[in-house]
Amino acid sequence: MIRVENLTFTYPGAAGPAVRDLSFTVEPGEIFGFLGPSGAGKSTTQKILIGLLRGYRGRAEVLGRELHAWRAADNAGIGVGFELPNHFLRLTALENLRYFQSLYPQAGHDPLTVLDRLGLAADAHTRVSEFSKGMKSRLNLARALLHDPRLLYLDEPTSGLDPVNAHNVRELIRAQRDVGKTVFLTTHNMILADELCDRVAFLVDGAIRLIDSPRALRLQHGKPMVRVESVVDGALRQTDFPLDDLGANAAFLAALQTGVQTIHTQEATLDDIFRRVTGRSLQ
Secondary structure, eight states: OEEEEEEEEOOTTOSSOSEEEEEEEEOTTOEEEEEOOTTSSHHHHHHHHTTSOOOOEEEEEETTEEGGGOOGGGGGGEEEEOSSOOOOTTSBHHHHHHHHHTTSSSOOSOHHHHHHHTTOGGGTTSBGGGOOHHHHHHHHHHHHHTTOOSEEEEESTTTTOOHHHHHHHHHHHHHHHHTTOEEEEEESOHHHHHHHOSEEEEEETTEEEEEEOHHHHHHHHSEEEEEEEEEETTEEEEEEEESTTGGGOHHHHHHTTSEEEEEEEEOOOHHHHHHHHHSOOOO
16 A cells, blocks of 8 residues: 655755655555654655655655656545644534535545544534534544545544543544555554554654564563562562463462462563664653
């Protein structure tokens, strides 16, 4: 769905490139996470891939076509959810969606159905100027989904959402993958990326440091240990045991006979791995 080779872009007047020599692919039916702190080059890369920035060096191919040869009709194949929603505030939610739906050749989804999926059906006839930040964010996603695109670009799709609506949005993104859509997810939220992404790329100072699946990264960078927390004589005790031959470890088996409260493998989080690999924080 996306093929990028040696992509480099420098803003006019900048001392150096915002992104440099990026190379990666995004496969059909994949949720691909583009992760990094603010200023890492995530939004610049997305703007190039959706055609908002020109003048790049290298190769960028989307939906089988090099972006230099991109045609207006090709836009029907992509949907974009920006981090900062931009709507017609004097129009209702339904009027916004009907207007944007009219710009595409395909009929796509029924706007009321999309609003209902995002918990906005009751506010379909409310002016967007009266919406909260979270409601505008959900309407932003509704607009990206409306014309049933093959490829979705989503920038911080759960930003500003309460836990219930954030969960619903995550489930909706998974549902897109389950029907064969591809999602390019830009975020600095490692928990979101860990839950959703099939693969992630770590981006720092405009360069990719690492690409792999979250599971592979956790196994590679975690400790092959199991931690048992138990209560012994009224005090909480933590004991670590090696994973190798765990079932034959007499001390581990004995620990299971005590007042066990939790058992956890000592996997690294994506945030831990990011800091370990890049030496940088996501903040």
